[in-house]
Ligand SMILES: NC(=O)N[C@@H](O)C(=O)O
């Protein structure tokens with residue numbers, strides 16, 4: 814069986830069941846630094862249970878669309894944030910959990926300057942830039958325990974614009 818999933822723009826309401834969208838839409842929560850900076854305060858639900866927060870840098874090879882989606886994964890012990898260090902859109906794949914297996918995935922494309930934070934246990938595609946440099950800061954759980962569960966699809970899923 815072959816399924817095609819079309820990308821859609823990333824919005825906070827559509828992404829809410831899966832995680833947080835980090836962007837500077839609307840007014841800042843605070844004006845700081847002598848009026849020189851807007852702070853969009855505390856915008857993600859972070860979770861590092863039994864471990865600690867870590868910041869890593871990922872240099873990922875960009876993908877082109879259409880692309881074959883063969884794998885999603887989840888981190889049962891912590892959240893994971895993808896914070897681009899460029900102004901290029903990237904692809905964000907998520908899927909609902911259906912009895913411990915991923916359901917039908919959704920594919921979002923970010924606007925320049927948007928980041929995301931997957932909530933703990935959210936099925937997601939791995940970091941997928943769409944342009945060079947695929948440079949991201951990733952905030953996730955550092956600690957003991959099995960924090961990676963992978964699922965390989967047994968049917969073909971194509972992600973298209
Ligand atoms: N495994 C790892 O460091 N990265 C993945 O979790 C990912 O979602 O890209």
Ligand code: NI
Nearest residue numbers: 886888893939
């Ligand atoms: Ni991950």
